[in-house]
Amino acid sequence: MNKSYIWSLPTRVFHILFAILITLAFLTDDDNLLKYHAIIGYAALILLVFRIIWGFIGPKYSKFKDFPLGIKNVKEFLSSLLSDSSKFIGHNPLASYVMIAILAFAFFSIITGSLTYGIQEGKGIFSYLNSSFFKEMELFEEMHELFANLLMILVFIHLAGIFSDRVLHPKYKTLNSIFNGYKFTQNDESIKLNIFQKLFAFIMLIIFIWFLFFNVQNPKNILNASIFExxxxxxxxxxxxxxxxxxxxxxxxxxxx
Ligand code: HEC
Known part of the structure; x- marks a missing residue:
């Protein structure tokens, strides 16, 4: 067995920040905390933008095209689920579907969330939609709740997947890999980031940190300003x-x- 570097630092930092923000978003799902809920949503959107671009320009295994999505892969994975060997080094086929669904539902949650915030509360960048024409519309609120609930279910499926992997394939150290980047594989399959990938990840991190600082320094800004103030x-x-x-x-x- 070889120790291979599979998840680069940006991928891991994204994962941990995203997990924290999604948790915070669920914890701030309260009328009195809506302001924070909104800012957390926008911050998560920055991470999502990073992850989607990373899915095209990132290293192997983090790229969407390296997600083994085909039905053939799913069958192969399911039939070898209980066996000891696995040819899937990055995400396995089922995990790939879950990852893409998590990214998609998080994205839809944020978009419908900011529309709801504007239409019903008259706050944020869509506050102008709080007009007599739209005000009573609850469509986006319903959609936001639906996407958020689906996201929650997916998070549990994700955790259940990790747990069963730990039971079925402990030797690959999949759970540890999201923290230290290393998995155990047949051959050395390590990845390496090029300078553009490093630069892109660094710039996105700076934008993310700047965004948090900006909101701490200007608690009242266009992202949560109310038309009723x-x-x-x-x-x-x-x-x-x-x-x-x-x-x-x-x-x-x-x-x-
Ligand atoms: C000392 C009191 C006073 C001050 C100070 C004053 N105005 Fe006036 N303003 C008036 C009065 C009285 C009229 C009505 C004149 C008339 O009907 O012939 C008027 C008329 C006007 C009109 C025309 C309204 C109309 O219906 O035709 C405007 C416009 C106006 N003021 C703007 C201003 C602006 C701008 C300022 C500040 C730079 C100002 N005023 C300062 C007393 C004042």
Whole structure:
């Protein structure tokens, strides 16, 4: 048996950050915590964008085209499930379907979530949709809940898969591999990142960290601003207040433009 480097550092960092954010998203599923829930969703979207691009330009095994999806692979995998050997070094066929479904449902959850936030709460980048025409529409909320619940089920399937792999094929050290990157394989199948992959992963990590800092420093920003927040015109239109408000009523500034 060889010790092969299968999961690169960016893949592993993505996995751990994504797992944390999905957990936090479920924990903040509460009306009072919606603001944090939204920011967590947008942060997860940055990770997802990374992972989808990584699926095309990343190293072997992390690329979507290295996911053994074909029905032939599934049959082969199922028939050799109880045997000792496995030809699948990265994700196995069933795991590949689960991974793609997790990425897809997380993506749909975030999109429908930000639409719900805008339509029903009048907050965030879709706050303008909180008009009389859309306001009562609950379609996106229902979809958001559906996708989130499916995502939760997939996470459990993922954990069950890892658990059964641990029982059936302990010698490949699949569970450890997501932390240290190494699996045990017949031949040495190690991967190596090129400079562009390293650079891309590094830039995405910087964007992700910057996004978190930005939200800590500006807790009120366009991603969660509400259209219902009271406007303070004395602050917004200082000049008018100084020059004209002695005689004229202070109308919303829009009426003068
Ligand atoms: C000292 C009191 C006073 C101040 C200060 C003042 N206005 Fe006026 N303003 C008036 C009065 C009185 C009229 C009505 C004049 C009339 O009907 O002939 C008027 C009329 C107007 C009108 C025309 C309204 C219309 O229906 O024709 C505008 C526009 C206007 N003001 C804008 C301003 C702006 C802008 C400022 C600040 C730069 C300002 N005013 C400052 C007293 C004031």
């Amino acid at each position: 009271p406007q303070n015109y004395t602050v917004q239109n200082e000049l008018f207040v100084d020059e004209c408000a002695a005689c004229h009523t202070l109308y919303p500034s829009k009426s003068f433009t």
